[in-house]
Amino acid sequence: MSNVELKKEDGVREALRAVVDPEIGMNVIELGLIRDIDIRDESTHIIMIMTTPFCPYAPQLLEQTRRTAQDYLGVPTTIEMGMEMWDPSMMEEGAASDWGLF
Template identity: 50%
Template sequence: MSQPVTEAMVYDALKQVVDPELRHNIVELGFIQDMDIIDDYVHLEIQLTTPTCPYADKIMEQIRLAVQGIEGVNRVEVERACMRAS
């Protein structure tokens, strides 16, 4: 039996995902807004730099792949947070 999936494990995996424009990982950039882990399921809510980010699909797929690579994770959902007007 594998160990439970933790936030630290997910953040470590996400440090491998780099924004192609800003050239920093998404953890350093603060893109992760919310994280829920329930057994082997991980749900992430992210906020990119702009609503029309040209790399959104690529970044979201890299996030999914990085988190799916964690032992014990069987399902990953990545959702973009709504940007709020100030």
């Protein structure tokens, strides 16, 4: 990955800190829900998971994440809900201590 691509991905990840899970009160980056970001010249594709398989906020979180990335990058962005099971070890370093988990 080039420096430009890394800067774009870092920027998108920073922008996605504004997307907060309303039930948990933490953002999608802290929670480790963003599993992959594929940035191309003409489009971006994101794979995101939920903290629970039946998250009632999934449609809202997916759309808000997609829209935030698209607004930041200025290219059409698609999002896919990954099937990977979330667990607290996926959380950003230090974030789990806010929950008293680690």
